[in-house]
Amino acid sequence: MSTKTKRFGITDTILLVLSASYYLLLLTVFKPCGPKEDGSFMVCQWSWRAVLVLAALTLILSIVRFVIAENNIRLGLSIAILSQSVAAIFIPGTIIPLCMMESMRCHEYTKQGNFVLAILIAAAAVVDIVLKVKAKYSKKK
Amino acid sequence: MRFEIKLAIKNIKGHWGRSAALFALAALLACSIFGGSIIIRSLQNGLRSYEKRLGADIIVIPEEAAGEGTFESILLQGIPGYFYMDMDVLEAIRGLEGVKAASPQFYLASASSGCCDTLVQIIGFDPDSDFSVKPWILENYGKMINDGDVIVGSDIRIPENKSFRFYNVECRAVAKLGKTGTGLDSAIYADMNTIQRMMESADKIGFDYFESVEPENAVSSVLIDVTDGYEVRDVARKINLEFEGVRAISSKDMVSGISEGLSGVSKVVGGLIVFIWGLSIAVLIVSFNMIVNERVGELALLRIIGGTKKMLAGVLLWETIIISVGGGLLGNALASLVIISFSDILRDALKVPLLLTNGWIIGIVFLFSVLVSTIVCVLTSVIAANRITSKDTALILREGL
Amino acid sequence: MNLSAKNVSFKYYGKKKKKPIFELCSTSLDVPEGKLTAIIGHSGSGKSTLLSILAGVLRPEKGDVTVGNVDIYSLSDRERSFYRNKNIGVIPQGNSSLKHLTVFENISLPYEMYGDGVPRENIDAILRQFGLIELSDEPACGLSGGEQRRLAIVRAIVRKPSIILADEPTGDLDEDNRKNVLSELKKMTMSGTTVLMVTHDKEAEGYADQVFKMENGVLL
Known part of the structure; x- marks a missing residue:
């Protein structure tokens, strides 16, 4: 049986705002250093690019959640957003290395900015999942 | 669970807009005192380590x-x-x-x-x-x-x-x-x-x-x-x-030069905290008064079905405690996340030594600021609650619920 | 359980507290057990004030109120509130409910207040009788004026109190529901419940065993 829910709930809005901020801030404030004089990039560039792809996907999924009214699909999208944010937390510095000096931009801005926003998105996704599962369960009752 | 707590939780859920606004104020109160204290302590800590x-x-x-x-x-x-x-x-x-x-x-x-x-x-x-x-x-x-x-x-x-x-x-x-x-x-x-x-x-x-x-x-x-x-x-x-x-x-002159700069930063942070607190407390007093006025009928109803004055005050008190503790914890969690993550950026921006204070001090300041903001919220709500619980229920009944 | 008031008086003062804006003159009243008593009168005549004094929520300046054999104003606030919860059902004027709670949660409040078990079946039966069973899980804010009124009545009578004090119980109700409420109150007196209602409703007088009139704070 399909269950439709309100599309513009508070967690939906929070997730969309956070995802948009995540993507835009990674593109601007949390961007690592640009290319070196010889045109080559430092190692942190690859880590940032990977995180940026995840941020773009998270934003797309958050927008799709606004369009779709079907509760089960929205629940699935929230789980996907949660998984992506958790993965994003571990990309800079753990899965893909950053530059070796911690006073560099990639450590101070990219890694920390990514950490804070990915944590907030993951927390919002968890709240959304709990609320949706709870609503589903209480409807069944 | 006690009736007062159960009803307080239902009231918070039932008026989520109102609760969210108070929650945000409590978060602001707690995180301003927490964030400000941690930054000031970390600056002092940085100065000590610089001197050493x-x-x-x-x-x-x-x-x-x-x-x-x-x-x-x-x-x-x-x-x-x-x-x-x-x-x-x-x-x-x-x-x-x-x-x-x-x-x-x-x-x-x-x-x-x-x-x-x-x-x-x-x-x-x-x-x-x-x-x-x-x-x-x-x-x-x-x-x-x-x-x-x-x-x-x-x-x-x-x-x-x-x-x-x-x-x-x-x-x-x-x-x-x-x-x-x-x-x-x-x-x-x-x-x-x-x-x-x-x-x-x-x-x-x-x-x-x-x-x-x-x-x-x-x-x-x-x-x-x-x-x-x-x-x-x-x-x-x-x-x-x-x-x-x-x-x-x-080196004393070098340190005292920075120390003078720090006292300026501390003054700005302190001034900001005082401003945020003043504004938040004023907003809290006005909000609680408005909320209590809006809820006069609700409280009179509880009274006529057998609620004591103490019970009514208890419901209001528990609502405030739940909101302010929750708001304080969330506000401080967000402030910790931001301050701990971006302390190096802050150090670079201020151009002064900044060394995050110990974990256990952060923990104590975290809990202390939640406690202080909760006490302030409770005190402001008590003023409003006292006004309403001392008002005769009959006056409300006479005016209609 | 009978209800009596002896020489009770009360004054309402304006904001400056110099001159009373309303005075309930020394009033005595006996509401016999198992009877439906009505007090009729215009707005502002003092009916609701008298009802509040009898309900134990407004201490009179002078006089005593006895419910059963208990002088209720000799009790502490806690004792009096507990006594009211167990023995007196009050139907206040207007829409009285906690709007964010469901109909069922509103009805359960008198039970939950002192940790008594909530008898789901009894509540469902009475909700059915008053046509509210379909709305049981709906929040009270969505109810119409008439439904709100019925909710207040159900909440007051659900514990089968010995005394019911009703302030305009038929206000906001349509013809069918008005009759239903009045007959229900009347029926309750048959099982020994004492009912006192204040009303404008002329038809309600027909159901009363005794009728008092009130004018300018004086019970005639």
Whole structure:
């Protein structure tokens, strides 16, 4: 049986705002250093690019959640957003290395900015999942 | 669960807009006191660690390095720099009255190296005469470093093979120093022989750092330990009078200069906290009064079905406690996340040493600020609750619910 | 359980508290057990004030109120509130409910207040009788004026109190529901419940065993 829910709930809005901020801030404030004089990039560039792809996907999924009214699909999208944010937390510095000096931009801005926003998105996704599962369960009752 | 708590939870859920606004205010109250206190404590902590790491009573540097602020940039912001003066100064200083010990240091900015993709400050010291870096190395490494060994600041990650290469000189990283919250965290320390080899190699491959000074006779700074009983400032003044082209700065003056800057920052942070608190408390008082007025009928209803005045006050009190504790915890969690994550950016922006305070102090301040903001919320709500619970239910019944 | 008031008086003062804006003159009243007593009168005549004094929520300046054999104003606030919860059902004027709670949660409040078990079946039966069973899990804010009124009545009578004090119980109700409420109150007197209602409703007088009139704070 399909269950439709309100599309513009508070967690939906929070997730969309956070995802948009995540993507835009990674593109601007949390961007690592640009290319070196010889045109080559430092190692942190690859880590940032990977995180940026995840941020773009998270934003797309958050927008799709606004369009779709079907509760089960929205629940699935929230789980996907949660998984992506958790993965994003571990990309800079753990899965893909950053530059070796911690006073560099990639450590101070990219890694920390990514950490804070990915944590907030993951927390919002968890709240959304709990609320949706709870609503589903209480409807069944 | 007690009726008051159960009803308070239902009331919070039932009026989520109102609850969310109060929740946000409680979060703001708690996080302003928490964030402000942690920043101020971390600045003080940074200053203490800076003073400790300087480790000398007087530092003598070339006059132009003092004038251009190069030395301060190295110490505070970790911007690599170099300046040199003739080694003769060292021997002359050693002969001065009141100088217990004097030890040279060499500053070299690395060229882009495999380790860091950026310039690194390399600081060379003389293990025989040093009294400033040695204690830190012994604390972190347990013994003195050998020729070719380097010890790195806390911001530099040691590669897997522990090897660094500066100006074609191969070095082995043996230990990492503790964090100081200063520019010295991104510096690399090496002994005299190692740094001499680097300087000579740099000279050979065309880096003309030394200008008129011969590399083997170059020194960047002289650290002085003053004999007990002598005034540090007097010794510094004497050096400034007797030697041309150098500047002797007492570390106390360096620290007090930053300390004055910090007191300005602390005043701004303190002012902000007072402003946020004043505004929030005013908004809370108005909000609670409005909410209670709106809820007069609701409370009168509870009274006529058998609720005591104490029970009514209990419901209002529990609502406030749940909202303010929840808001405080969330506000502080967000503030911790931001402050801990971005403390280095703040340090760079303020250009002062900033070393995050201990975890357990953060924990205590976290709980304390939640407690204080909860007490303030409860007090403001009690004023409003008292007004309504002392109002005769009959007056409300007469007016209609 | 009978209800009596002896020489009770009360004054309402304006904001400046100099001159009373309303005065309930020394009033005595006996509401016999198992009877439906009505007090009729215009707005502002003092009916609701008298009802509040009898309900134990407004201490009179003078006089005593006895419910059963208990002088309720000799009790502490806690004792009096507990006594009211167990023995007196009050139907206040207007829409009285906690709007964010469901109909069922509103009805359960008198039970939950002192930790008594909530008898789901009894509540469902009475909700059915008053046509509210379909709305049981709906929040009270969505109810119409008439439904709100019925909710207040159900909440007052659900514990089968010995005394019911009703302030305009038929206000906002349609013809069918008005009759239903009045007959229900009347039926309750048959099982020994004492009912006192204040009303404008002329038809309600027909159901009363005794009728008092009130004018300018004086019970005639």
